[in-house]
Amino acid sequence: MITVKKLNLSFLKATFVLFGSISILSSCSESKSKEKESNKALALPVYTVTRDNAVTIKDYLGTIEGKVNVDVRPQVEGLLQEIYVDEGAFVQKGQKLFKIDPAFYQEDLNNSVASQQVARAKLKNAQLEVDRLKPLVDNEVISEVRLSSAQADYQVAKATLDQANAEVRSAQLSKDFTVVTAPVSGYIGRIPKRVGNLVSKGDKEPLTYLSDVQEVYVYFAMNESDFLYFSKAQAKKDSIEGRKYDKQKKLTFPDVTLVLADGEDYKFKGTVDAVNGQVDRMTGAISLRASFANSDNILRSGSTGTLKISEVKDQVIQIPQVATSELQDKTFVFVVDKNNTAQRRNIKVAGKSKANYIVSEGLQEGDRVLLSGFDKLTDGSPVIPIEQNK
Numbered sequence: 573m574i575t576v577k578k579l580n581l582s583f584l585k586a587t588f589v590l591f592g593s594i595s596i597l598s599s600c601s602e603s604k605s606k607e608k609e610s611n612k613a614l615a616l617p618v619y620t621v622t623r624d625n626a627v628t629i630k631d632y633l634g635t636i637e638g639k640v641n642v643d644v645r646p647q648v649e650g651l652l653q654e655i656y657v658d659e660g661a662f663v664q665k666g667q668k669l670f671k672i673d674p675a676f677y678q679e680d681l682n683n684s685v686a687s688q689q690v691a692r693a694k695l696k697n698a699q700l701e702v703d704r705l706k707p708l709v710d711n712e713v714i715s716e717v718r719l720s721s722a723q724a725d726y727q728v729a730k731a732t733l734d735q736a737n738a739e740v741r742s743a744q745l746s747k748d749f750t751v752v753t754a755p756v757s758g759y760i761g762r763i764p765k766r767v768g769n770l771v772s773k774g775d776k777e778p779l780t781y782l783s784d785v786q787e788v789y790v791y792f793a794m795n796e797s798d799f800l801y802f803s804k805a806q807a808k809k810d811s812i813e814g815r816k817y818d819k820q821k822k823l824t825f826p827d828v829t830l831v832l833a834d835g836e837d838y839k840f841k842g843t844v845d846a847v848n849g850q851v852d853r854m855t856g857a858i859s860l861r862a863s864f865a866n867s868d869n870i871l872r873s874g875s876t877g878t879l880k881i882s883e884v885k886d887q888v889i890q891i892p893q894v895a896t897s898e899l900q901d902k903t904f905v906f907v908v909d910k911n912n913t914a915q916r917r918n919i920k921v922a923g924k925s926k927a928n929y930i931v932s933e934g935l936q937e938g939d940r941v942l943l944s945g946f947d948k949l950t951d952g953s954p955v956i957p958i959e960q961n962k
Contacts, residue, residue: 613954618908618940619895620959626885626925634792634830634862636875638783640756646672646779647749649772652765659763663754663782670779672771674750681743688736695733698726758784759872783873788866790830790842792879793857801883823847828862831878832870838877840865890928895941896921905935906942906949914942914953 654671657663701722709719761781765771771779806823828842846861862879864871896903896919903921906914919934935941940957942949949955 613912613956614945614948615956615958616945617943617960618955618957619892619943621889621891621931621935621937621939621941623887623889623937626888626890626923626928626930628883628885628923628925628930629880630798630883632792632794632879632881634790634877634879636871636873636877637789637791638758638785638873639787639789639863640758640782640784641873642755642758642782643778644669644752644755644780644782645775646670646752646771646773648672648677648746650674650676650750650770652767652769652771655763655765655767657760657763659760659780661760663757663760665754665757667754668751669754669760670752672750672752674747677743677747677750681740681747684736684739684743688733688740691729691733691736695726695729698722698729702726752779754782756782756784758782761873781873785866785869785872788864788871788873790828790862790864790877790879791859792862793852793855793859795857796851798883799851799858805884826882829880830862830864831880833876838864838870842879844881885923885925885930888922889931889935889937890925891931891935891941892943893924893927893929895943896929897946903929906946907935908940908942908955908957912955912957914949914951914955916949916951 650672652670653673656668656670663669702719705714705719705722708714709716759782761783763780764777765779802825803823823844825844828844830838830840830842832838842862842864844860844862848859851858891905895905898904903919904916905919907917909915917934920932921929922932923930942955943960945955
């Protein structure tokens with residue numbers, strides 16, 4: 573029995589040793605396999621860096637205003653008697669908008685007309701007196717002094733009639749001003765006053781606003797750097813075409829795209845047609861104005877939108893945006909060196925051009941950057957580069 577137990581123990585020890593050896597050999601094999609896999613080169617697409625012209629789009633926040641915006645204010649004081657239009661209505665130039673109680677101005681006109689009639693009668697009497705005295709003076713019946721006095725009275729009566737005529741015209745204008753008409757064609761804005769309110773030309777608020785929006789202006793501000801770009805581009809173009817500098821000539825810009833508040837592009841292109849003569853010292857920006865047609869009446873005064881203006885950058889380095897990765901505030905790419913190993917490099921992005929980044933620092937013409945597989949790479953990882961077209 574003792575011999576059998578000893579044999580069994582010897583057998584178990586041998587079995588444990590055998591399994592231990594197999595386990596060690598297996599782990600070594602797996603380690604070597606993993607090491608081989610880690611050293612295995614990955615086949616990844618690369619992009620060869622070149623220089624080319626790039627079109628960038630700059631965004632500017634703009635405020636929309638009608639080409640003609642008018643504060644409609646009363647020219648006379650009185651109670652608002654009639655409102656002929658409603659808010660938001662389109663009116664034609666000369667159309668009646670409001671009526672102020674004309675009673676006071678009608679009485680003033682009546683008084684002026686009466687004074688005019690009195691002055692006219694006095695002038696007639698003065699003329700009759702001159703006509704009566706003139707033959708008497710000619711026949712030396714009376715002295716010339718009386719005729720001269722009568723002629724002076726005639727001039728006074730004539731001046732009085734002229735004054736009365738002016739007062740009649742003034743009273744008539746005041747009465748006419750009780751009917752407020754549209755100075756231009758356009759859309760009626762908010763009407764804060766109601767029938768029965770007292771209105772005057774000294775009120776803080778106008779009776780309403782009137783906007784002609786068949787064509788609209790979009791006002792926006794551009795930083796000094798961007799403005800210098802367009803100024804230099806214009807100067808370069810004039811030089812190439814052989815034109816001399818003309819201070820009267822307006823600076824030309826590319827056509828402008830307006831993005832509406834709902835994110836859609838407005839169907840009409842705009843033109844920058846006015847530039848402020850000075851740069852704002854507080855903001856370092858210069859104000860500009862772009863004009864847009866508005867035949868469909870989609871744009872209204874007071875609205876906002878984003879203006880997009882394209883710039884052309886000459887011979888700059890561009891890479892696809894998919895070739896980059898970001899960490900905090902830095903941008904990185906993997907560059908494949910001459911030994912076909914990947915090296916991570918920090919770059920500086922200077923703008924966007926469609927699906928590309930414009931790179932100002934970190935890359936040179938001829939560098940090869942990887943387009944994918946970043947999660948599988950570390951510095952020094954071998955790769956098999958697959959060249960990609962632009």
